[in-house]
Amino acid sequence: MSAIIRYGLSSVVHVFAIMIVAFMSGRYVMNTFRISIPGLLIAGGLIVLFIGFRMLFPEQTDDDSDIAESKTRGMQHKTTNIAFVPLVMLSTARTGYLSP
DSSP: OOHHHHHHHHHHHHHHHHHHHHHHHHHHHHHHTTOOHHHHHHHHHHHHHHHHHHHHSOOOOTTHHHHHHHHHHHHTTSOOOOSOOHHHHHHHSOHHHHOO
């Protein structure tokens, strides 16, 4: 089985699991913590805004170049599984699918 098919199947399984868990437990969690849908949308927008600003204006220190070089050297030798990336999973299983 090729790597592309394995990554595709792994992504499908992860998205399906996220959607089933959200479908089964979403209403109970929202009611338990008394979270409204508009409040959830505002909180999600603030999180995306915060992540976007951190991507636009990253904090850099003097040690960042040394750390980046060591990580680059370490990543050359191992393969990473790109099938499950948290931000990709959230965009794949969107809130329209996850809403109660």
